[in-house]
Amino acid sequence: MKVLVTGARGMVARAVADYCRSIGDEVVALERAELDISNRDSGRDAVASNSPDAIINCAAFTDVDGAESNEKAAYAANSDGPQNLAAAAKEFGAKFITISTDYVFDGKFDGFYTEGDIPAPLGVYAKSKYAGELRTAEENESAVIVRSGWIYGHGGTNFLSVIPELLRTGKHITAISDSFGTPTFARDLARRLRELASTNVAGVVHVTNAGEGSTYYGVACEMADLLGIDRSHITPISDADLKRPAPRPNSSKLATKRLAELSFDELPDWRDALRRFVKA
Numbered sequence: 001m002k003v004l005v006t007g008a009r010g011m012v013a014r015a016v017a018d019y020c021r022s023i024g025d026e027v028v029a030l031e032r033a034e035l036d037i038s039n040r041d042s043g044r045d046a047v048a049s050n051s052p053d054a055i056i057n058c059a060a061f062t063d064v065d066g067a068e069s070n071e072k073a074a075y076a077a078n079s080d081g082p083q084n085l086a087a088a089a090k091e092f093g094a095k096f097i098t099i100s101t102d103y104v105f106d107g108k109f110d111g112f113y114t115e116g117d118i119p120a121p122l123g124v125y126a127k128s129k130y131a132g133e134l135r136t137a138e139e140n141e142s143a144v145i146v147r148s149g150w151i152y153g154h155g156g157t158n159f160l161s162v163i164p165e166l167l168r169t170g171k172h173i174t175a176i177s178d179s180f181g182t183p184t185f186a187r188d189l190a191r192r193l194r195e196l197a198s199t200n201v202a203g204v205v206h207v208t209n210a211g212e213g214s215t216y217y218g219v220a221c222e223m224a225d226l227l228g229i230d231r232s233h234i235t236p237i238s239d240a241d242l243k244r245p246a247p248r249p250n251s252s253k254l255a256t257k258r259l260a261e262l263s264f265d266e267l268p269d270w271r272d273a274l275r276r277f278v279k280a
């Protein structure tokens with residue numbers, strides 16, 4: 001299969017490109033400088049000239065706090081971008097897959113959100129991603145909108161991705177112990193995205209590693225255990241202590257209900273995924 005990957009310098013994009021190459025796909029991975037997805041003509045040109053079988057959109061404005069003061073750029077990448085690619089995919093007969101977020105939910109529900117639950121995004125990033133979902137679905141009825149959350153992986157610069165390096169170098173860290181989510185290893189997500197590219201599944205699906213989910217503190221403690229580092233290097237804090245600009249859902253655990261109903265296997269348990277991440 002020929003796969004076009006956008007946002008190629010990003011964490012998930014790199015995992016997707018690596019995974020697709022490992023199974024023999026031809027991969028065209030375009031960085032923002034090569035394809036700015038917010039530009040409709042550039043998106044169309046990239047799809048027209050590369051003729052991919054599938055487009056996996058990993059490009060996004062991902063600075064959750066920065067989006068609060070940069071609404072225009074957030075909507076350009078997260079809402080216009082997926083819509084532009086969805087239209088080009090439809091025009092040139094490619095399967096379109098775009099990634100959305102657990103942050104589309106307000107987090108007031110204590111259980112696991114399913115695809116049937118109604119989003120109520122809180123901040124600008126979350127609202128722009130939800131707008132991208134709606135505009136993708138409106139533009140292209142075969143598109144797949146993959147909601148995931150708490151993604152970490154090699155090359156990632158977000159908190160979960162850098163914990164092992166911080167701990168290995170003797171740092172003491174703080175980690176939120178009162179926000180809940182379902183951690184997802186970028187490599188496992190990449191496999192699922194590629195699997196979806198060769199199915200006729202369409203619409204919203206949730207993809208995370210299996211298990212009961214955790215807090216950032218819980219994930220950090222598991223990583224410390226895997227590294228043989230004492231948990232005393234990690235101090236639990238409250239989300240409220242950080243006083244960040246963007247509101248975030250308190251609990252955004254996702255249930256992968258739809259893919260289970262479609263007889264997909266579960267992705268490995270999140271602890272197994274952490275082990276593979278930390279040991280790699």
Ligand SMILES: NC(=O)c1ccc[n+]([C@@H]2O[C@H](COP(=O)([O-])OP(=O)(O)OC[C@H]3O[C@@H](n4cnc5c(N)ncnc54)[C@H](OP(=O)(O)O)[C@@H]3O)[C@@H](O)[C@H]2O)c1
Nearest residue numbers: 007009010011012032036037059060062101148149150151
């Ligand atoms: N990380 C998480 O925990 C998480 C959770 C839920 C959902 N997601 C979603 O997963 C997807 C991948 O996220 P990630 O963690 O891999 O993010 P990432 O590492 O920040 O990568 C995003 C990439 O998109 C690029 N980009 C931004 N605007 C663009 C544009 N207009 N055109 C083309 N490229 C653009 C960025 O380029 P620059 O570096 O040049 O800005 C960056 O390389 C995103 O849709 C994100 O919303 C992530």
